[in-house]
Amino acid sequence: MEETITNNQIIDIERSVLSMVNVHAKAQLDQMQWPTTRDEEWKYTRTGRITKESWMVSPIQSNAPWQSLQIENLDVYTIVIINGQFYSQASTLPTAAGITIDTIAPQERIATSFGHFFEALQAAYCTSHLRIVIADKVQMDRPIHLIHFNDGQKVLSQPTLTIEVGAFAKASFIESFGSNSTEQSFGNRKLNIHVGENAHVTFDKIQDLHDNDFLMNDDQVHIAKSAQFTINTLTIDGGWTRNQLHISLDGENIEASLNGCYLPRRNQLVDNHTKVDHRFAHCNSHELYKGLLNDRSTGVFNGKVHVHLDAQKTNAYQQNANILLSDEAQMNSKPELEIYADDVKCSHGSTTGQLDDEAMFYLQSRGLSPDNARRLLTTAFINDVLNHVENEAVRAHVIQRLEQEGLLYH
Amino acid sequence: MLHIKGLEAKIEDKEILRGLSLDVKPGEVHAIMGPNGSGKSTLASVLAGREDYEVTAGEVQFNGKDLLDMAPEIRSREGLFLAFQYPVEIPGVSNMNFLKAAVAEKRKHLGLEPLSAKEFLKLVSEKSKLVELDGQLANRAVNEGFSGGEKKRNEIFQMAMLEPTLGILDETDSGLDIDALRIVANGVNALRSPERSFVLITHYQRLLDYIVPDFVHVLYKGRIVKSGTKELALELEEKGYDWIKEEVDAHA
Ligand SMILES: Nc1ncnc2c1ncn2[C@@H]1O[C@H](COP(=O)(O)OP(=O)(O)OP(=O)(O)O)[C@@H](O)[C@H]1O
Numbered sequence: 001m002e003e004t005i006t007n008n009q010i011i012d013i014e015r016s017v018l019s020m021v022n023v024h025a026k027a028q029l030d031q032m033q034w035p036t037t038r039d040e041e042w043k044y045t046r047t048g049r050i051t052k053e054s055w056m057v058s059p060i061q062s063n064a065p066w067q068s069l070q071i072e073n074l075d076v077y078t079i080v081i082i083n084g085q086f087y088s089q090a091s092t093l094p095t096a097a098g099i100t101i102d103t104i105a106p107q108e109r110i111a112t113s114f115g116h117f118f119e120a121l122q123a124a125y126c127t128s129h130l131r132i133v134i135a136d137k138v139q140m141d142r143p144i145h146l147i148h149f150n151d152g153q154k155v156l157s158q159p160t161l162t163i164e165v166g167a168f169a170k171a172s173f174i175e176s177f178g179s180n181s182t183e184q185s186f187g188n189r190k191l192n193i194h195v196g197e198n199a200h201v202t203f204d205k206i207q208d209l210h211d212n213d214f215l216m217n218d219d220q221v222h223i224a225k226s227a228q229f230t231i232n233t234l235t236i237d238g239g240w241t242r243n244q245l246h247i248s249l250d251g252e253n254i255e256a257s258l259n260g261c262y263l264p265r266r267n268q269l270v271d272n273h274t275k276v277d278h279r280f281a282h283c284n285s286h287e288l289y290k291g292l293l294n295d296r297s298t299g300v301f302n303g304k305v306h307v308h309l310d311a312q313k314t315n316a317y318q319q320n321a322n323i324l325l326s327d328e329a330q331m332n333s334k335p336e337l338e339i340y341a342d343d344v345k346c347s348h349g350s351t352t353g354q355l356d357d358e359a360m361f362y363l364q365s366r367g368l369s370p371d372n373a374r375r376l377l378t379t380a381f382i383n384d385v386l387n388h389v390e391n392e393a394v395r396a397h398v399i400q401r402l403e404q405e406g407l408l409y410h
Numbered sequence: 411m412l413h414i415k416g417l418e419a420k421i422e423d424k425e426i427l428r429g430l431s432l433d434v435k436p437g438e439v440h441a442i443m444g445p446n447g448s449g450k451s452t453l454a455s456v457l458a459g460r461e462d463y464e465v466t467a468g469e470v471q472f473n474g475k476d477l478l479d480m481a482p483e484i485r486s487r488e489g490l491f492l493a494f495q496y497p498v499e500i501p502g503v504s505n506m507n508f509l510k511a512a513v514a515e516k517r518k519h520l521g522l523e524p525l526s527a528k529e530f531l532k533l534v535s536e537k538s539k540l541v542e543l544d545g546q547l548a549n550r551a552v553n554e555g556f557s558g559g560e561k562k563r564n565e566i567f568q569m570a571m572l573e574p575t576l577g578i579l580d581e582t583d584s585g586l587d588i589d590a591l592r593i594v595a596n597g598v599n600a601l602r603s604p605e606r607s608f609v610l611i612t613h614y615q616r617l618l619d620y621i622v623p624d625f626v627h628v629l630y631k632g633r634i635v636k637s638g639t640k641e642l643a644l645e646l647e648e649k650g651y652d653w654i655k656e657e658v659d660a661h662a
């Protein structure tokens with residue numbers, strides 16, 4: 001049941017073996033190349049370490065310890081995805097009317113044209129396509145927790161999630177990514193979210209993998225008028241993490257908030273590419289990404305805000321702030337504002353610096369060890385982002401994990 | 411308690427302290443005055459352990475131990491406290507969390523049991539009353555958005571919490587209104603004891619009406635050039651520094 005996918009020569013996985021190859025996507029993929037640092041969008045993010053491995057689609061491991069990603073003191077519906085495949089036996093799905101969860105068979109998946117290699121790769125060998133539809137006006141009584149766990153040798157997991165939230169509905173999602181620490185995995189997950197008119201949706205992503213793991217997230221969000229949407233991308237751990245988040249504001253009076261924190265260390269890389277499209281008037285977007293980089297880690301932030309001609313009275317705020325805790329850590333931050341409307345309020349800022357020496361000395365002069373002083377300051381820095389996580393149990397979980405990793409101090 | 415002998419220190423090749431000596435015995439209050447730029451804050455910083463300054467000569471004993479050999483946090487836990495001339499704002503770090511950590515580390519250093527949450531809160535309410543610090547301020551981020559006077563009061567509050575054996579107050583009186591000056595002075599006086607000493611750096615004799623010093627020193631060009639009792643402060647208030655500068659410069 002295992003097939004190998006290698007660099008640029010993706011061995012055809014027969015339909016008879018996995019019945020999952022999308023031939024249209026595969027045909028396009030064959031014409032494409034892995035991105036290199038010569039591509040503007042991949043200038044600082046190397047894919048070489050992924051391409052040199054042979055990845056395999058592996059079946060669900062029924063004993064995979066996905067429970068380690070559960071959040072204490074939180075009632076949720078759970079959708080478990082092991083090695084990129086929906087594991088229904090372990091999932092607890094909502095039963096109330098107005099919430100439909102199903103999988104889309106490979107033959108029903110529509111292959112469009114793909115913007116980039118990872119998207120084509122994901123579509124060609126999609127391991128599972130799950131669809132969650134929440135009908136108009138449904139107020140979910142608890143969040144849906146999507147748990148991805150990779151367990152196996154060189155696992156390739158490529159699920160697609162499609163979430164449709166109807167008009168005036170209210171829903172929140174938590175998505176966790178984890179893996180077995182001793183093995184390597186490559187996750188390439190596609191997410192499509194449609195937020196209906198006047199709907200209220202929050203989405204917290206918790207990326208908590210290991211140094212051996214690669215994770216690509218491609219998040220496409222469409223928001224209809226008068227809706228509210230918040231997405232928090234919290235990268236706790238993982239060797240190579242790239243988030244591509246595209247939010248399209250497709251109506252007036254939308255409130256969108258996108259926040260993220262990343263704390264790479266050792267040789268880790270975290271790359272956040274975001275794009276917010278303001279297409280209509282009277283929308284607000286708020287974006288805050290903060291990074292704390294240690295050892296020889298690399299951070300990338302590329303934040304595009306595109307205010308279209310008709311998007312008058314837009315209010316767009318973007319901020320990226322980084323602290324380098326080591327001389328060898330590297331941050332590449334690039335805000336990009338394109339504004340075509342004239343009556344707008346847009347602000348952006350990008351800072352990368354060291355911890356404030358004056359503050360460090362002040363705390364030490366009160367008896368705090370340099371370690372504790374540093375952690376108090378870095379905690380304050382990251383809290384700005386964590387404060388955007390509305391769900392207290394989720395926030396507590398993330399804080400506890402960051403403390404466990406010795407990164408924060410509460 | 412504090413014994414400074416022939417202390418020389420420089421920053422970026424600029425010599426600032428040039429052979430400074432000072433003795434402070436337990437329970438004493440010393441005032442240090444002197445023209446702007448003479449090295450008063452530098453002395454305070456060197457004693458507190460700021461790394462920007464390089465000590466090139468001299469020695470400092472604190473309660474019989476080599477102070478210059480200690481990291482800043484050890485100096486603090488050993489009982490030295492510096493109330494800064496310009497306290498920094500630290501957004502997002504709550505005064506309470508920070509003090510809790512500071513008190514815990516000090517007690518651990520001294521081999522004392524940690525305080526319970528209840529005992530800590532009791533200490534906070536007791537000590538904030540001492541400087542009439544609004545309870546709200548104690549809960550806010552360290553100095554963030556505090557007025558100049560509030561920052562100074564917060565310094566004295568922290569000093570009261572940490573109960574040092576030596577308090578160095580760098581111009582804690584400047585920027586205080588009359589009432590705040592009295593409050594701060596009362597706070598300091600309440601902390602005076604036969605074991606606890608203070609070094610008050612100030613430009614104004616007024617503070618010394620409230621906190622009466624045992625000795626007054628004039629620091630000029632990196633040295634203590636004149637010492638006396640509280641009458642010296644009155645004389646300086648009246649005559650300024652020119653006569654001292656002339657005396658010193660004539661001998662140079
Ligand atoms: N970081 C620094 N770099 C260069 N020079 C410095 C630095 N810090 C202090 N100095 C210089 O050292 C001298 C002494 O400064 P210090 O702050 O100790 O004076 P002070 O006596 O406290 O003055 P004031 O009464 O104005 O507070 C000044 O000439 C000052 O410019």
Ligand SMILES: [Mg+2]
Pocket residue numbers: 450451452495580581
């Ligand atoms: Mg000074």
